[in-house]
Amino acid sequence: MYRICSLLALSFLSLPVFAQPAAYPPAFDDAREETYKTIGDVELKVWIFDPPDHQAGDSRPAIVFFFGGGWKAGNPAQFEHHCRYLASQGMVAMTADYRVSSRHETLANKSLEDAESAIRWVREHAHRLGVDPNRIAAGGGSAGGHLAACLGVVPPLSCSKPNESATIEVSSLPNALVLFNPAVLLAPFEAISLGKSDEGIDKFIDIAKRTGVPAQRISPIHHIHPGLPPTLILHGEADTTVPFVTAKRFAELATAAGNRCELASYAHATHGFFNYGRGGEPGEYYPLTLARTHTFLESLGYLENPPAVTLPHSKNVHYRSHFDHSRHAFENDKRGTVAFLGGSITEMNGYRAMVQADLQARFPETQFTFINAGIGSTCSTTGAFRLEEDVLSAQPDLLFVEFAVNDDQDASHASRECVRGMEGILRHARSTFPKLDIVVTHFVNPSMLGQLQHGLTPTSSGSHERVASHYGISTIDLAREVAERISAGTLTWKQYGGTHPKEPGNRIAADLIADLLDTAWSNPIVNHPRSASHRSAKTIDENSYSRGKMVAPSAAKLGKGWKVRRPDWASLPGSKRDRFSDMGLLCSTEVGSECSLEFAGTGIGLFVLAGPDAGVVEYSIDDGDTRALDLYHRYSKGLHYPRTVMLDADLERGKHKIKIRVANTKNETSLGHAIRIIKFAVNQ
Template sequence: MFRVYALFVLSLLCIPAFGQRKDYPPRFDGAREETYKTIGDVEMKVWIFDPPEHQASDSRPAIVFFFGGGWKAGNPAQFEQHCRYLASQGMVAMTADYRVRSRHETLADKALEDAESAIRWVRQNAKRLGVDPDRVAAGGGSAGGHLAACLGVVAPLSESDSGAISSIPDAMVLFNPALVLAPLENISLGTNDDGTDKFDDIATRTGVPAKRISPIHHIHPGLPPTVIFHGEADTTVPFVTAQRYRELATQAGNRCELKSYRDATHGFFNYGRGGEPGEYYPVTVSQMHTFLQSIGYLKGPPAIALPQSKNVHFRSHFDHSRHAFVNQQKGTVAFLGGSITEMDGYRVMVQADLQARFPETQFTFINAGVSSTCSTTGAFRLSEDVLASKPDLLFVEFAVNDDQDASHAERECIRGMEGILRHARTALPKLDMVVTHFVNPPMRQKLQNGVTPISSGAHERVASHYGVSSIDLAREVAEQISAGKLTWQQYGGTHPHEPGNRIAADMIADLLDTAWSDSIPDQPRSESHRSAKQMDKNSYARGKMLPPSAANLGKGWVLHRPDWASLPGSTRQRFSELDLLCGKDVGAEWTLDFAGTGIGLYVLAGPDAGTVEYSIDGGEMRQQDLFHRFSKGLHYPRTVILDAGLPRGKHQIRIRVAKAKHPSSAGHAVRILSIAVNQ
């Protein structure tokens, strides 16, 4: 079912986002610019976003936002999207400038004096602005959150130039605010990179004794109702400061809500970059709406859709695929992964869901799942198996295989998943993608013990870094089992049964409900998804499989179809009709000239799998054992990376069958499906 409420944030995708805005002072389409204060020849501006059909005769609630930047820098554009959202819901929303050190050679005290002036100006001009002077909220982030908090908690630094007009807001909306500026029992801000104590550093930036404008030191009864949004992983403004503030404020009889986010760092709430909302923007705006609704500033529920499950992470729009499915009535959807993808499980359910959503659409579904393969193989298969078909929507899963099949360390999990996502982003910038983390018993047990598995944790980091939406099915299943809502037997095991696959498909449906909950545009509103800096310079982001025929064969090597019936161990049907590059004579060699930064072998490693010796560019000989613990009864598909850190350019590799072999191997056989090159 599609949600009733529109995902308002997506309707703003055409508007430049904070993070791209370098213009100062900023300009906002549809906003009014006014001067709220003049100091010498410097005019302090406020930009006003009015609700639709707003009249001066109205008496609307208002909010003034103050940007972050350590009282040193920053831009009022930071809260443009928050203002646009709240204006759309009926509030008069404003983002204000104030003096900062980089532009005005001032310290925090002058910034606070300006914030006081801004609130007084709103009240003084309330009738002209169509604002209710008794419903004026203050909001802000980081240093701007500090200013907003000071307005409500700390005695004003300046006096009103207009009689008894108060600078105290009627409510506070604070995003990772700096609430502790001076030493407090059991609170530490840590040290800066140069080893200096952060309290000492803050004291040089305040202009008055730091304690004078430290909100936590001035808590008292009768404070304005407050909501605080804070990331638990924030190292700039430690989460403990918000926890302690909330504790002391509530003990004093005040309403103070704290919304926390487990993996969120400083600035997590911002709208985002590249025309896409940040991961936490929708949820924090929705919760801000709920708070303001509770105090009578807004009516009705949030006009922004959120996934029902907290383990569904909506990070980017899905405009491209929906445009193809609706406007063109054609669409290509690919599924890349291991056996969980290859089997008729969640993939078939998602396909059926898409066809039901878009009954007039002619779909092409690509099953690019290959049992037992990990994200490394996926990164090198991606170009031929997926990107060549130019899909509109791609689903990826490799967490289980990276864990139990490949036993990858975090580095390899990142290199493989980044190879997939970065390569896809580069080749098809408009491609919509979803990463799903499935689960096996060891991963489930770790999650139930409060430990994030290496594979799903690394894949989630990569997905978040590239703004790719994800489904943390592993965590969802572990939480449901711990809560007594599900058993592992009901889920169905590593290869889930129908109920387990249904959970995965329903979570994906939850994500798509959120992404497609607004009205259908005539054209995609964002030409492409945002890119990001490469996390690991050696990730397989230029992966490609070369055919074994590219090798220059020496004596003892043959390109043919093995007589699988005569060989020990089973072979999967998908490989049984392929020609492989095969060698089993010790010392048999081949060479390959290639261009790239990495090279590996995609092999079938069976009961007789041997070891290869290899030399790159005439360097020393190294060895790679091809035998795998699953090779004893199966010609097991795996990709072994021989070197991932070569200098970019042309190289030559020399491969030969080694005399050494695994103790459990019955021979020296090397059977190569493809040669993996990171170009």
């Protein structure tokens, strides 16, 4: 990891490319456009990003990038940000066009011939371009990575042609390779399988139809030999398009042949993981892979300084999106609203208070409004339904969320409920306020700690991480950080403070959040004006609680035995939280008593207080079958326990009516049949 806060990764400052499909051919205000090859009426362009103060006659290192797209499609704009960053660091960086089937009715062999022509053109025109002809790197992603790999490994396909300025005597061999999830295996090799295509066709058969020459002829892994250019491969271990095993085996064989071939692998990363991202914000892996690329090029003498990429200190801080909206509010408007949503870890005077103090110290002239929307014992399901009322109504600029511990130990949620709750929160928040900056923190309990120490990912934190990553929302994996520190002997569970952390544990959480904000706020606001929204994403679960809303008891139609009232707490066994003391609840203890609610949506649930006398609720929806649900919880014995129970979360969208009745059965541990409803939870 690198941290050079004084420097600015200029590629982070460019205009968003992937907020919508980039225009073809691309147009860059700060790049020179030249034609490197003409075939008939097709002019193939290269866009050149020059370093500051660069002059013709200089002898700068250069890199030429080739876009991905399966030799079918793609756009040179894919590597705009990489080019702009590397140019800012002293290299001449270029992104080249080449022929693809969708635009030129060609196959992969012609794409490779064009890539060879591009390198020869740069080398022949090196003096005019201010390039060192002996320090030219080739880079690319996926099919573009294949082309770059072929340039360094496979014997050239093309020879000089009348319409090319460069002759065959000018080499197309790069001096270095930077390959992002490259397709290095195109034909059967050893026991490696590429699997099936989306249409169920063996991928080797599909590839053979697209190569234009025998696939093995341009399959880099089949041509490994001593004397290859120094190579860096960056590959996601979860890549199913270009399986990670192909890159791993290529690196092993290249190294065994005496070559320098470095493989940087990224757990959980899928195909295209390295791209800049969408909506004008860098993807999670973009800064990581950019810093790794910089380090590799620096080791070759192509770059002089360490990476000018700001990354978090901890690998458990996942920086996925900018925080420019909140920073603008705090820094320019001198006002800001910060909300904290979660369970008792949020509600208590712990990490929340530390983060509040940190923000006030960062922006001493800012008038902050801090919202404590933590409610002890509640899970992400409850959070999703009360989000609108308790958080979004205040129009926050920055939102902190934590529910991993309560989803695990209080609600005992399976993955589906963890996803539905967290997606409900994050999607609802971003749908309402697309500019809202959000941080999700995964706290830890003994059960989760044990799983992590055995190499397992807890269901709650793993599911929440999946949702946050999908929506490009930054996270703090405190649970993993604590597990790693304990395993390393630098922390004990006692020092951390337990499930409800003591001061040292909360300090770790607050410091990791500070690490994230340092990363996000280390550079001036240039790329993301206040009007910029965060990117959106497709829904993971169509019935997640992203339209959740709490409905007051007064909306119900009450039958005999039901009343909205403040319970006589003094006469009831069990303790209760002060926040519920004066609250009017929809109550009944009379077996057989009924009430009903008309609602519109796909889900209905109850936010209840389930104490020592909690009963069983019977219910039917739209006059359907009667179902029953026991409200008594394992924590109900001594506490009127707040919990949200979903009665049906998979209804057809539309209007519905639910009838609720106090059952004549009860939990054998319960002292009664009481149903006390704080609010109805409706997924509209």
